[in-house]
Amino acid sequence: MINKTKLAIPISVIIVSVCLVWFGSEKSFAALVPGALIRIPQNENAIIVEKKSQMLYVYSAKKGLGSPTFQAPCSTGANPGPKTRSGDKRTPEGVYFLKDEFEDRYLTPVYGEKAFTSDYPNFFDLRLGKQGSAIWIHGTDKILKPMDSNGCVALENKNIIALSDYIHLDATPLIIVDQINYAPTDTLIRTQKKINEFLKQWAKALAGQSYHTYLSFYDSTYLPDISWWEAWLGMRDKVGAQHPEGFDVVLENTGIYTQGGIVVVLCDMSLSLDDSNKIYLGKRQFFIRQGTAAPLIVGDFFQTKDNAFNSGETPLLAASRMLFPDESTDKLVVETVQQWMAAWSSKNMDKYARFYTNDFICDGMGKTAWVKRKKQLAQKYDYILVTGKNFKAFPTKDGYTVSFVQYYKSSGYSTHGKKQLKLVRQDGEWKIFRENWKGK
Incomplete structure (x- = not known):
């Protein structure tokens, strides 16, 4: 079974290969890439698990998205379809991030030599009422068989060890799909520009525009926490009296991924007063719904905060006081x-x-x-x-x-x-x- 799994090739890859033969050009092959990977930050990787072929692929920003940097057979949940509840033996489908790493000395044999925990159920899963937990990528001491897990993604031990070199906790996305959809690179570039511009305008609204303008970036079904807005507005006014340019909200190292009609963004967020005064706040995650109309945020939060901002107060206000002592x-x-x-x-x-x-x-x-x-x-x-x-x-x-x-x-x-x-x-x-x- 394992040999058959290794030979399993997504139909989309076959189509791309036919294009390569037909046009006789590597450029034609590189024109189609996994549609989920709108943008991978520099020095970052992305993991895609394709349940239909029982294969795991790693794509790298450095190498480009024309072909995977690493690939290996995997085993997902025994039952088909996306996970919806605890005990259904299904593997979820969506964009997730790996939170923690465990070595074999902390693991039972079922998890093999290494394991990584994911953030399933994520914010959007919870909004949809999905249940369950403990979805990991891990090794196994058993013979790897297709669709043989309780919902986790299992790899042979040698492959989970190799995969660990590509993982950065709280940064590397784990994208799980039934089947990889490929898209032209120019289509992804247009989407990337659209999302980047949307986030740029969101940051401007947060830094210096009205409450109503800020809320216009959010879907009507989701109301973000704005309990801090009045204090933030007061700080902005004080800064503006001495520094007309005011604060800048800076979003950097942006990763943009999509699955199931939802765009998931992870980026580094900082607050800046000028070129020499900039404070890192943490990693911000956005869930964005996009369609024919303008994108709208359906969820956002700090995935991680800088260690200095773990006391409970919003990092934005705490950082503003550091930049502009009152x-x-x-x-x-x-x-x-x-x-x-x-x-x-x-x-x-x-x-x-x-x-x-x-x-x-x-x-x-x-x-x-x-x-x-x-x-x-x-x-x-x-x-x-x-x-x-x-x-x-x-x-x-x-x-x-x-x-x-x-x-x-x-x-x-x-x-x-x-x-x-x-x-x-x-x-x-x-x-x-x-x-x-x-x-x-």
Whole structure:
């Protein structure tokens, strides 16, 4: 069976080969490429799994899309058709991204020597009500047979090892189709230009146009999260007063893929004030519906965020404060710290607790344990007085850091030293995310 699978050739490839013989030109062969690959970023690859032929192909931006860089027989779900629910033994069809990698020492024999997890069900799958999980590309210690998996894509061990050289987590697309459709390169170039221009105008609307203009890029069936818009508009106005050019939202390293009538875009997103002030936010993913009319976004989100933006606040706002520090915000953050000290000094521990984020951690304790310990101290001492001086606030990628000299005095203990608090914006307020203390 494996030998037959290796010889399985998509009918589209046969047609292209006939064209090559008929016209006697390599140029004619290169004119048709996989239609799913509208654009692969430089130094990136794309994986296509064709269920009908039980073959996996890798295409490379460097080599071009005329022929695959790597190919191998694979095994997909035992039942035909796209996956819709858990346990249906079908392999999904769509554009996915690989999230994690596991070596054989962490795997049971059914997964062979290496495995990569995918993001099925993705945003669009969930909108369609599709269910199930744990769709991987993996090796196998068994003899590879066509359509023999529970829904994953299985390869011989030697081929999953070879495939790993082409995979970049959270960047390399995994495109699963029933049969590869080929298209002329000029058709894909026109689509690429159309999508690039659409995203360029979206970025302009986000950077400097109205709320209504921004929303006009979205399909009526999908309303993006715009809870941050008022704060973003305020920041834009402040920047515009001193820098008429304002911010630029920059989209780079754009990959554009399509399957089933939906265009999936993955790109690097940054916020820029000028050529020397640019902050990387993370990888942005778009799901775009296109037809005879203009494209419209039916889903978008940060697939990954830069490590500095994992506190919960939208990266756009956090980065804008870094690029354009606001003295009034500096003052507000310091006042928040002073109010925190006042609540501590008054032993109002319920108010004290509200100054912390729910995911606060210090000295190995979460918020609940931290506040419990402080309440015990408040009950133990007759009085507590916490003061500070030399407050300095400076913006970070995901919030603010306030450093100062803290003086602590109670009926049973007193000390002073350097205090540093990391604050982030949550629920419209500045809250303490981390603490650092160095006593003298």
